[in-house]
Amino acid sequence: MPIAHIMAAGMGGMRTAGDLVAWMQMSKxxxxxxxxxxxxxxxxxxxxxxxxxxxxxxxREELGIGVVTAVAGGPKGILAKARIAKLLDIxxxxxxxxxxxxxxxx
Amino acid sequence: MGDGVxxxxxxxxxxxxxxxxxxxxxxxxxRDAAKKGQIPELEASELDQLFExxxxxxxxxxxxxxxxxxxxxxxxxxxxxxxxxxGGAGVPMDRLACLLxxxxxxxxxxxxxxxxxxxxxPTKAVIDSEMQAQYTRSLSxxxxxxxxxxxxxxxxxxxxxxxxxxxxxxxxxxxxxACKAQEDAAEALKDDMIFVGKRLNExxxxxxxxxxxxxxxDADFYATLEAVRELKKSCPNMSLIIxxxxxxxxxxxxxxxxxxxxxxxxxxxxxxxxxxxxxxDIFGAAVNVNTTKTTPWNLSRATTxxxxxxxxxxxxxxxxxGMGVCGIPMILETPIDCVTRVAKAxxxxxxxxxx
Numbered sequence: 001m002p003i004a005h006i007m008a009a010g011m012g013g014m015r016t017a018g019d020l021v022a023w024m025q026m027s028k029x030x031x032x033x034x035x036x037x038x039x040x041x042x043x044x045x046x047x048x049x050x051x052x053x054x055x056x057x058x059x060r061e062e063l064g065i066g067v068v069t070a071v072a073g074g075p076k077g078i079l080a081k082a083r084i085a086k087l088l089d090i091x092x093x094x095x096x097x098x099x100x101x102x103x104x105x106x
Numbered sequence: 107m108g109d110g111v112x113x114x115x116x117x118x119x120x121x122x123x124x125x126x127x128x129x130x131x132x133x134x135x136x137r138d139a140a141k142k143g144q145i146p147e148l149e150a151s152e153l154d155q156l157f158e159x160x161x162x163x164x165x166x167x168x169x170x171x172x173x174x175x176x177x178x179x180x181x182x183x184x185x186x187x188x189x190x191x192x193g194g195a196g197v198p199m200d201r202l203a204c205l206l207x208x209x210x211x212x213x214x215x216x217x218x219x220x221x222x223x224x225x226x227x228p229t230k231a232v233i234d235s236e237m238q239a240q241y242t243r244s245l246s247x248x249x250x251x252x253x254x255x256x257x258x259x260x261x262x263x264x265x266x267x268x269x270x271x272x273x274x275x276x277x278x279x280x281x282x283x284a285c286k287a288q289e290d291a292a293e294a295l296k297d298d299m300i301f302v303g304k305r306l307n308e309x310x311x312x313x314x315x316x317x318x319x320x321x322x323x324d325a326d327f328y329a330t331l332e333a334v335r336e337l338k339k340s341c342p343n344m345s346l347i348i349x350x351x352x353x354x355x356x357x358x359x360x361x362x363x364x365x366x367x368x369x370x371x372x373x374x375x376x377x378x379x380x381x382x383x384x385x386x387d388i389f390g391a392a393v394n395v396n397t398t399k400t401t402p403w404n405l406s407r408a409t410t411x412x413x414x415x416x417x418x419x420x421x422x423x424x425x426x427x428g429m430g431v432c433g434i435p436m437i438l439e440t441p442i443d444c445v446t447r448v449a450k451a452x453x454x455x456x457x458x459x460x461x
Binding site for chain 2: 001002003004005006007008009010011012013014015016018019021022023025026027029030031032035047048051052065066068076077078080081084091092093094095096097098
């Protein structure tokens with residue numbers, strides 16, 4: 001069932017920009033049109049291209065914010081999220097904690 | 107099957123209807139929602155659009171490019187390992203592998219995980235191990251990761267909990283005692299939800315999903331709203347979702363209020379206003395399914411409620427689209443023809459911000 005929902009109407013997560021738009025709803029309570037517009041402007045793409053794999057895959061790779069395929073050594077997880085927080089100018093709880101931990105190492 | 111429209115009943119049985127009957131059910135469904143919620147019916151053009159979605163010949167349907175929305179969930183990825191009661195597949199694999207598979211294999215926008223019982227009370231008892239697991243998951247996941255649990259006030263009532271069971275007191279006419287039991291249970295529930303939320307926040311939890319809120323009635327919903335208000339103050343960077351149990355807040359107490367507003371009897375467009383006031387970031391509207399009615403009737407009804415709730419809301423609205431809510435038939439193995447039609451209708455006509 002969830003995969004049917006994703007295929008019917010989902011933005012595509014890391015395949016495209018679904019996670020980025022989700023962050024804006026979560027962190028700024030943005031409604032869908034505003035969240036899409038915000039992310040599109042930050043990425044420098046059209047709203048339509050937010051779900052265009054042909055645009056988003058190379059762009060995500062270039063920005064180092066994680067792609068859905070397995071790239072050895074490529075940024076995923078907390079490193080990708082740290083870049084996403086900076087790109088979108090938002091606070092991500094897990095990233096903040098990670099930064100504090102790393103800062104303590106020096 | 108013949109030349110009619112192939113659809114289903116609310117219990118999942120496949121049926122075939124002529125076009126006129128489908129249109130009558132769509133009209134009847136929106137009128138029922140409008141009457142119960144005292145909200146506007148869908149417009150004629152929207153009913154035509156809904157008919158087209160229902161009558162599309164393909165087994166699955168989808169939204170046009172640019173009309174996609176965000177999908178959140180209630181620990182769907184965990185379903186890979188869970189049992190039949192949760193619709194789980196029982197695959198012997200680790201929870202983190204489930205989540206990463208959901209992120210990278212299913213291209214989910216967000217993910218959620220939680221304890222098998224999926225209620226706050228048992229989660230509190232094992233919070234240290236849940237914190238450790240959630241911390242590790244957060245390091246590995248790229249998409250937003252929620253921790254989810256149900257308020258589930260019923261666990262605080264005898265024989266499962268310390269407080270008298272209001273469902274036993276009320277038939278005996280002991281109304282004051284029944285109300286007091288709910289008030290006491292709500293305070294204990296609120297404290298546990300705040301405890302769990304604060305501990306998860308300590309390990310950088312990105313989001314907390316209060317799933318199936320109000321399942322035990324207005325006291326359950328009250329405790330959830332109070333917990334969210336406190337957590338939003340103390341943990342401002344942890345996103346909070348309140349997803350409802352049903353379209354109508356049951357008045358098991360009857361006099362519970364939040365900011366002076368009576369909770370019993372609230373429909374989704376009213377629920378979202380108190381959820382906003384509490385400080386939640388996303389609202390999950392639930393609309394009940396009538397298993398004896400058709401999917402066109404149920405989906406028209408759900409779309410009517412969702413559209414009006416989205417119009418009223420200042421925060422994103424993600425209607426709950428699991429088994430038996432918002433037009434999805436009440437059947438364990440939910441048919442994808444209905445699932446995708448619900449997704450498309452709620453995105454295009456309901457204007458939902460997510461699912």
